[in-house]
Amino acid sequence: MNDKKAIDKKDREEIRDLAAEAGSLTEFAYRRLREDIIAGHFPSGAKLQIEDLKARYGLSASPVREALSRLISQGFVASESQRGFRVAPMSAEDLADITLARQVVESAALALAIRKGDDAWEGEVLSAFHKLDRHVLRLGGRPVQDLAAFSELHKAFHAALIAACGSPRLIEEQSRLYDQAERYRHGMMYSFLSDAEVDLMGEHRALMEAVLARDADAALRLLHHHLGHTYEFCFGKNAAENSGPLPSTGQKTKRPARS
Amino acid sequence: MNDKKAIDKKDREEIRDLAAEAGSLTEFAYRRLREDIIAGHFPSGAKLQIEDLKARYGLSASPVREALSRLISQGFVASESQRGFRVAPMSAEDLADITLARQVVESAALALAIRKGDDAWEGEVLSAFHKLDRHVLRLGGRPVQDLAAFSELHKAFHAALIAACGSPRLIEEQSRLYDQAERYRHGMMYSFLSDAEVDLMGEHRALMEAVLARDADAALRLLHHHLGHTYEFCFGKNAAENSGPLPSTGQKTKRPARS
DNA sequence: AAAAGAAAAAAAATCGACAAAATGGATAGC
DNA sequence: GCTATCCATTTTGTCGATTTTTTTTCTTTT
DSSP: OOGGGOOOHHHHHHHHHHHHHHSSHHHHHHHHHHHHHHTTOSOTTOEEOHHHHHHHHTOOHHHHHHHHHHHHTTTSEEEOTTSOEEEOOOOHHHHHHHHHHHHHHHHHHHHHHHHHOOHHHHHHHHHHHHHHHHHHHHTTTOTTTTHHHHHHHHHHHHHHHHGGGOOHHHHHHHHHHHHHHHHHHHHHGGGTTTOTTOOHHHHHHHHHHHHHTTOHHHHHHHHHHHHTHHHHHHHOSGGGGGGOSOSSSOGGGSSSOOO | OOGGGOOOHHHHHHHHHHHHHHSSHHHHHHHHHHHHHHTTOSOTTOEEOHHHHHHHHTOOHHHHHHHHHHHHTTTSEEEOTTSOEEEOOOOHHHHHHHHHHHHHHHHHHHHHHHHHOOHHHHHHHHHHHHHHHHHHHHTTTOTTTTHHHHHHHHHHHHHHHHGGGOOHHHHHHHHHHHHHHHHHHHHHGGGTTTOTTOOHHHHHHHHHHHHHTTOHHHHHHHHHHHHTHHHHHHHOSGGGGGGOSOOSSOGGGSSSOOO
8 A cells, every 4th residue: 555655756757757758648658557458467357446547657547547548449448437447357268359350360461461562571571580589599498587578579570570561450450469469478478488389489480481482371371370379378279279260261161271 | 619619508418418328428428529520520630629529519628538549549530649639531541441451350250250150140130131221222222311320220231240250359340440431431422322333232132142141252252342332432443453452361363353 | 031039829738626426334124 | 144225435537727838929130
């Protein structure tokens, strides 16, 4: 109870600086809250009390409420009229849904990018992969330490893949869904590279190579498979087949889709 | 300037009632604003001044700002920090992007629905089509009058098609994209059925029949083609091919896709 | 006359306080 | 002993006023 009021004058100035950087206090609250939720700093369906948040971020109700409002449409916060806000609840079905949506959106965007991307795009993909690869190597298979840095590079790689798709909306939606899945990843990251069952970086490399070779079929297959891992890590392999049947058009039911 | 202050005590009570219905004033403001933007009541990139909106809806700044904040993440409102809000600008490229995203999301959802839907779902599809069909017939080819009713039925039909897809996110996204496109439709609805070039209800019927026959290939082809019409109506047929190449996976480049 | 700067006006963002609603707990009734 | 009702407390949602920032207007200077 004491540490909630631990915002003294010094902190207040700091917040002011950070707010100036972010543009406004609302923006500041929005970013901090979003990060805190994604980082799993609040438990799944936890109540987000205005009073607490005011104290936590050192500002008054208006910016906090506006930030919460913005996070509603993003799927990070849920609100019940007249009884406040809570962190959007997590569940196996929810992650399955996120995974499915990612497979739909990201696959489509990747297909477009492969068709439309130019040399500069290929360069960016290569660069993003390289940075991610080096980072993981440097940590010697233990990305636990610098989780935030790894996440950022991993996200950047996936973003680079579809950057040339030409659709702001698909890019935006990919980013949003990635962040939603990030929430689930945080719980399970600690065991991640010790699990030899899946060679994440190997998959990334294969994916990149297929992309650079403009082999759309292979790339889409790899991506689809790759996206399922978050779910498998969190809730086991079995139920992953729940969303198993391929997302959409084509594939023409050649086979029941190996992934 | 006078009609902006035209909120007297009587109106204020009315607003209170409506708010009670909506749950809160914020919710009320959110719905009204959203409707007004979709209905094209504000010009494309128009400034949304808090003072104006306060007067227009008869409430104070907080609910208005929260409503605006929520609309940001939805793509209906844009904000520049420290200099307020404006209606998200419209453009040909933007509608092309919406169309592309719809083709990606709605196609995937429809494929899933066709695979997973049960008898009850088929019933709902049939019912939604019937209501839409009857409404259009009753108006004798002039849906101009009751535009809102038509829109609602049309949206309900498209929603019914994918209702069985099993993915809350795909459903939600479809709805959001539909509404974003709605903004563009409003400008061009007045000439719509007189244009014999496209037989909208015929397309709807064909689509429904393909769906009920569980003919995924045909249904997806029809849907993809159908979704392009909003763009064609607004900006002409040529540029529609811009986003022409199919959204994503599969189709295996059998043919360059007739649509 | 044009550009730069200062002052005034307008608008946005934020705050502190209040009113309405919900929650939790105690008491009364069955 | 259990349920229902009322009251105290907490919390949300809303407002009006204040502060900060931007925009406009009016000087002043070159």
